[in-house]
Amino acid sequence: MESNALWRDMVVRLTIGIIGVLPVTMICCDQVCQASVNSCGCSTTSGAVSDSCAAESGVYSDAGNSCGESLFGCIPPLTSSPLFDSCSDVQKSLADSGIVFNANVAQFYMGVVDGGINQSGRYSGHGDYIANIDGDKLLGMKGMFVKVRAEHRFGQSMAGTTGTFFPPNVAADLPVADSETLYLTNVLFTQMFSETFGVFAGKLDTLDGDQNAFASGRGIRQFSNVAFVATPIGLRTTPYSTLGAGFVILQDLEPVFTFSALNATDTAGTVGISELFRDGVVLVPELRLPTTFFGLPGHQLIGGTWSSRNYVSLTQDPRIILPSVPIARQNDSWSLYYNFDQFLFVDKNDPKRGWGLFGRAGIADEKTNPIGWFLSGGVGGNSMIPGRKDDTFGAGFYYSGTSSNLAPLLSAALGGVGDGYGTELYYNVAVTKWFSLTGDAQFLTPARESVDSSVLLGLRGVVSF
Secondary structure, eight states, X not given: OHHHHHHHHHHXXXXXXXXXXXXXXXXXXXXXXXXXXXOOOOOSSSOOOOOOTTTTTSSOOOTTSSSOOOTTSSOOOSSOOHHHHHHHHHHHHHHHTTEEEEEEEXXXXXXXXXXXXXXXXXXXXXXXXXXXXXXXXHHSOTTEEEEEEEEEEEEOOOTTSSOOSSOSSGGGGOSSTTOOOOEEEEEEEEEESSSSEEEEEEEEEOTTOSOOSSSOGGGTSSOOSGGGTSOGGGTTTSOSXXXXXXXXXXXXXXXXXXXXXXESSOOTTSOOTTTTTTTOEEEEEEEEEEEOGGGSOEEEEEEEXXXXXXXXXXXXXXXXXXXXXXXXXXXXXXXXXXXXXXEEEEETTEEEEEEEEEEXXXXXXXXXXXXXXXXXXXXXXXXXXXXXXXXXXXXXXXXXXXXXXXXXXHHHHHTOBOOEEEEEEEEEEEOSSSEEEEEEEEEEEOSBTTSOOEXXXXXXXXXXX
């Protein structure tokens, strides 16, 4: 009965929320479309490369693009409406001038229906607003691109309900947990010197690093749990939003190597100039090579992080749920990670659609990182149900090994700590051109030995405009 009531509450809340968002989209045309259908806000680990490769179609490119965005980031329309058609005309006009807007508002209603710490349903949301500027089209500055991203969260966090280290709904906690302020998390300048080499500098967010065709999506397009959005191994050393610079090497307009030098502390809520490198630097190299195993597309990625920051405690981070406990002073920290995506089926009529396997693995410095090692894997892609080719799905499993060095400290704070693991299943329905609805189920066993395994059910509605 409790579970049925939770589902009814989910549907009611999301319906009310979606109706509440529609007036925002009505303003779109009146304000010369301050937000638009999805464009290529390009980013790898650093969010380095930016272009308007989706300006004409209004959809994300796939795994073979130069954008580093997720493969199924935007679903082609099943239906249309005069409102969005009118906005699309304005958007196309702006894109022809070199300005491409992309915005979405994601709303979630999730709840623990069994086990965990708190069995209750919670409503939350996340707004994401991106502008990509082509300097050549707009200002005649050939090879110059600018990416600006503003985002905010609202509602109740799921942190603390399941007892796991990884938030089951990471987008609802970003960019700053417990704050509903709009934050500027990207102001990134990229200068391409050729079709294969460019440099970048500015403020950037790192959530689009560790890209995977079937397990990325920023928590709003594919999986919701951070364990399947990016490797948790690198979260300890890499801030979410901070100042940085670096370079990118492309092959066939796709980033294959990125190197970033980042400020060691998160500055999502500030400009960041006064904090620049005050607490150290983070170096992030990442290599992502396209493959054609079995004659089908895929990628092999290897990356790492090294931070010179002085670590003296497990500080709070919206991407990982930990107590603030002191640790022995350490002068640096590191992590290594790997991931792959491999198509097993590609639609012969549309090579951008298909499904396949993904996997991740990583290790980290156990003196400073609460996660000593990590494994995950699963399947995802476009739906195999006849007539639903624009729907997407995913199923994944992760296992997280707690650091043997920090386990005693965590046990003292949390009452016994072992390893954690979990499963997430989702199915995303492309309802219209601008609205998708996702059903999500998670089965989580926390590292905290005093907390029972939990079952979490949820709905996610995303309005894109």
